[in-house]
Amino acid sequence: MIYNEEYETMPREALEAIQLRRLQTTVTRVYNTVSFYRKSFDEVGIKPDQVRSLDDLRNLPFTYKDDLRDNYPFGMFSVPMDSVVRIHASSGTTGKPTVVGYTARDIKTWSELMARTLMAGGVTRGDIIHNAYGYGLFTGGLGFHYGAETLGASVIPISGGNTKRQVMIMTDFGPTILTCTPSYALLMAEVAEEMGVDFKGLKFKAGIFGAEPWSEQMREEIERKLNLKAMDIYGLSEVIGPGVSVECIEAQSGLHIFEDHFIPEIIDPETEENLPYGTPGELVFTTVTKEAFPIIRYRTRDISILHPEPCRCGRTMVRMGRVRGRSDDMLIIRGINVFPSQIESVIMETDGVEPHYQLVVEREGRMDTLSVMVEVDERTFSDEVKNLQTRERSLEKNIKETLGVSAKVKLVEAKSIQRSEGKAVRVIDKREI
Amino acid sequence: MKVEQISIFLENKAGRLAEVTGILGAAGINIRALSLADTSDFGILRLIVNDHEKAKEVLKEHGFTVGRTEVVAVEVEDRPGGLNRILQVLFDASINVEYMYAFVQQSGQNAVLIFRFDDIDNAVAVLSRNDVTVIEGQRLYAM
Numbered sequence: 001m002i003y004n005e006e007y008e009t010m011p012r013e014a015l016e017a018i019q020l021r022r023l024q025t026t027v028t029r030v031y032n033t034v035s036f037y038r039k040s041f042d043e044v045g046i047k048p049d050q051v052r053s054l055d056d057l058r059n060l061p062f063t064y065k066d067d068l069r070d071n072y073p074f075g076m077f078s079v080p081m082d083s084v085v086r087i088h089a090s091s092g093t094t095g096k097p098t099v100v101g102y103t104a105r106d107i108k109t110w111s112e113l114m115a116r117t118l119m120a121g122g123v124t125r126g127d128i129i130h131n132a133y134g135y136g137l138f139t140g141g142l143g144f145h146y147g148a149e150t151l152g153a154s155v156i157p158i159s160g161g162n163t164k165r166q167v168m169i170m171t172d173f174g175p176t177i178l179t180c181t182p183s184y185a186l187l188m189a190e191v192a193e194e195m196g197v198d199f200k201g202l203k204f205k206a207g208i209f210g211a212e213p214w215s216e217q218m219r220e221e222i223e224r225k226l227n228l229k230a231m232d233i234y235g236l237s238e239v240i241g242p243g244v245s246v247e248c249i250e251a252q253s254g255l256h257i258f259e260d261h262f263i264p265e266i267i268d269p270e271t272e273e274n275l276p277y278g279t280p281g282e283l284v285f286t287t288v289t290k291e292a293f294p295i296i297r298y299r300t301r302d303i304s305i306l307h308p309e310p311c312r313c314g315r316t317m318v319r320m321g322r323v324r325g326r327s328d329d330m331l332i333i334r335g336i337n338v339f340p341s342q343i344e345s346v347i348m349e350t351d352g353v354e355p356h357y358q359l360v361v362e363r364e365g366r367m368d369t370l371s372v373m374v375e376v377d378e379r380t381f382s383d384e385v386k387n388l389q390t391r392e393r394s395l396e397k398n399i400k401e402t403l404g405v406s407a408k409v410k411l412v413e414a415k416s417i418q419r420s421e422g423k424a425v426r427v428i429d430k431r432e433i
Numbered sequence: 434m435k436v437e438q439i440s441i442f443l444e445n446k447a448g449r450l451a452e453v454t455g456i457l458g459a460a461g462i463n464i465r466a467l468s469l470a471d472t473s474d475f476g477i478l479r480l481i482v483n484d485h486e487k488a489k490e491v492l493k494e495h496g497f498t499v500g501r502t503e504v505v506a507v508e509v510e511d512r513p514g515g516l517n518r519i520l521q522v523l524f525d526a527s528i529n530v531e532y533m534y535a536f537v538q539q540s541g542q543n544a545v546l547i548f549r550f551d552d553i554d555n556a557v558a559v560l561s562r563n564d565v566t567v568i569e570g571q572r573l574y575a576m
Contacts, residue, residue, distance in 0.1 A: 382477075413497070
């Protein structure tokens, strides 16, 4: 089923005409209202009226996460604050979050995109949605909530946490749609089993899972254990939140990008050259309808691939493959973004010396665990066990306080961390997802 | 009145200790006394050797992290109550022992106790005042 058939199944030519018109409006708007864009366009010597075709988008400069941080909190907004009706934020890389704003029309756009998303996932007016995405600054909870209401489905705004209560409500309220992160879905299956609740006895028919990378194996496991069809959703707050792209229940093969609102590109993260359809690279998004927080050529750092082939569901919008990694070294651990450089500065501050360290991420059961290996050298060595253990504990405490993620710190021998071409290998990700 | 002890950081991995003793053996270094403190992840090997400068040098050459600490060696008669008398003296003077280990001399007459104190000078003074025999480093290295 298709929520907005006119747009979602529009012939490519008509769609591209709309994209170009909207792109030109957006580019003119950001040039005139956001000093960051005026400056970055001027630096490469491009004026908004030089965007005459969709291909001209490639001449515009990229926007990086650092740019958002530099303009914290509201510097990238394109409207005065009295037009902003909502503010969201995502976890930041150095303590400060990335802040985004929405006008009333942006909320309406987002709600429609989420209604499209839900319907693509098989949701209709008669469904009851158990929405276990977090409500708050995170865009997940409210994004799904507004989409559900726009579609006319019933929504249970349960948010995350208190899993036993979630299972009780699932049993008693009989929701038919589950929305949450894939890892939380599997945790719910485990808790339900412990409580003697069988998902086969519940009424779920489909679920829309995202906000973290997952795999086909996880999809099979979720579908089997929760007895429903599992769809992948992609989004990021910098672009709009959830509702950038979603899989259709008909094909479950690639995520349709709502191209009438977002123009995707795939680039080589090293050369920054555009790559053709079917070649994996870094996803770059330009929003073409957003008012409060438009963004031009945003470097998502997510590695994906674009497939233009028509889909059996009837949508003409291009599909992106599952996100298969990152072009930077960001790790997502239990939903928290972690950069190795953050751990490095915590170690620097705690020990007062430049560390040799390595992060090892593993998945034990449903939980991601982070171990931080720190090499001991003469400056930090002690002949007393308690001193070394105190150091481990204080590193763990400082990492937890600074990054919000629990880590196990292990002291290791000098030069024991693998080095490649002289550089230490900073991250070993053993998670199989 | 102080003795040089070297300490080596070791991960709990099979064969690491043998590597250390192998390196020392090849360099002709004799181990006088030894103790190993360990946790689930790592261990600290403490050694008193006949030539601590050389020991430190060869171990560092092999990539080990080596520390140097001053400890106190005390001679005590090898009979029941010998250690207790010394600990009592330290307790009465409120001196905290960070760690200690012991070995028996070849003659079998006396035992040697190695103490690690925070305040080493005060500890040596208290022990001497109480007629405890504190062994000179040179004598111990040559034992």
